[in-house]
Amino acid sequence: MTSPRPHRATLLAACAALALAGCDRKSATPPAPPPQMVTFVTVTSHPAPIHTELPGRTEAYEIAQVRPQVSGVLQKRLFTQGADVTVGQQLYQIDPAMYQAAYDADKAAVLHAQAALLTAQAKMRRYGPLAAAHAVSQQDYDDALAAEREAEADVAQAKANLEGAATNLSYTRVYAPIAGRIGRSISTVGALVTANQTQNIATITRLDPIYVDVNLPSSALIRLQQELAAGQLQRADANAATVGLTLEDGSPYPVAGKLEFAEVNVDESTATVVVRAIFANPDHLLLPGMFVHAEILEGTDPHAILVPQQALVRDVHGQASVMLVGADNKVVVRQVKADRAVGSNWIVNQGLNDGDRVIVTGLQKVRPGAVVKPVEAAADPGQADQGRAG
Structure with a gap:
């Protein structure tokens, strides 16, 4: 029968070798x-x-709200809606009949006042030498002088009234105050319009050039200026x-x-x-009114x-x-x-x-x-x- 002692010796030797190898691994420094x-x-x-970059809105360069300056009935619309118009182009015609009559009456009043002035001036020319020769009283001379001055004032007043009548007559023709694109006509032919009404009858917008408004933080504006x-x-x-x-x-x-x-x-x-x-x-x-993004080139650093x-x-x-x-x-x-x-x-x-x-x-x-x-x-x-x- 074979003895087990040699096998035990071999096993013990192997364990000792493994233990020594483990100790060597533990003692080694790991690589960096x-x-x-x-x-x-x-x-x-x-x-x-x-x-x-900032958001913004477009704004019209110029906007004119067309409104009547005298009262009357619209007789004609003389433009194409949505078209471009020029400065001074006639847009509407208001019935001018009563304004023409007022103009004619004031013109006749001017002629009447001028005729009265001629009479007063002639009388004054006669009274001048007579007053110097004491052939008329001083009171009569003063009355003649006052009558001449009154006649001159009447002429001036009549002419002023005539100018007012001429202005009102010209206002029956409604013109474009600016050049641009005109929108739709709010009032139609046959409508009654009044002077100084709050409702415009048309709107003209100048589109070229055009503005873009953006809101820039005040701190950014200061920084930019600095x-x-x-x-x-x-x-x-x-x-x-x-x-x-x-x-x-x-x-x-x-x-x-x-x-x-x-x-x-x-x-x-x-x-x-x-x-x-x-x-x-x-x-x-x-x-006008479009939403856009504005990109401001502040400068070059x-x-x-x-x-x-x-x-x-x-x-x-x-x-x-x-x-x-x-x-x-x-x-x-x-x-x-x-x-x-x-x-x-x-x-x-x-x-x-x-x-x-x-x-x-x-x-x-x-x-x-x-x-x-x-x-x-x-x-x-x-x-x-x-x-x-x-």
Whole structure:
């Protein structure tokens, strides 16, 4: 019968070998993890156009509400509804009969007053030498002089009445006060209209050019003025900013406009200022009351540094910062000032220099001082995206 002792010895030796191997593994130092890979962009300063997009409404350049200035019955409508009219074009004819009669009566009154003046002047010419020779009394001379003066006043009064009658007669012909497109006729032929009525009988709207009114935050207006004064923004036209339009259907308006002026009062409820731009509208594509999006080109920042929005973080106090790939590929945190968004980027006004490598991806996996494996992004976002300011 074979003895089991050799098998026990072999088993004990194997266990001892395994225990020693386990002790060796526990005592070995684990290898360091490889550097975290991050993507960065190298920032450079370069000119960047600064836009602001705001909703707005179109407003007519001129509007004239046509109303009668004398009372009467409309005899004729002399324009085509919805057509363009010119300044001074006759639109309506009001029955002139009674105004023509008043004019004729006042004209006859002028002739009557002029005849009475001739009589008074002739009498005065006779009484002059007689009064000098004391052939007539001083009272008779004074009466003749007063009669002449009264006759002159009567002529002046009659002429004034005639001018009034002529004016009323001319008002029976209703003319276009401005050039533009006339709408529908509110009153029809045969209707009675009255002087100074509140209801207009037609409306003329000048469509070319046309205004666009937008509400700009007062803080943005102050910032814009300060940046222009400090030279941080430059304009091709020093007198006005260029404005583009996007129509309600999303299509761009083909003609650029110019910023004309800003209101002097701030709306207390919205803290905004009405800014008005003017656009050429030769095809009458824009009509008053349309909703549009105005894109104001405030100017060009000649030394803009843009970083992607995902690269910038803010703390609870609103302080912005970015992570950089520093010397020896170590992560560095840099506080920056970035108050304006441009498309998918931020404009950094302070804190960055040309050549800084800003980390854009992998931010959540790195800490300040950590060594990283940097990979440069495909393109500088400032050159790839010249977006719109918000």
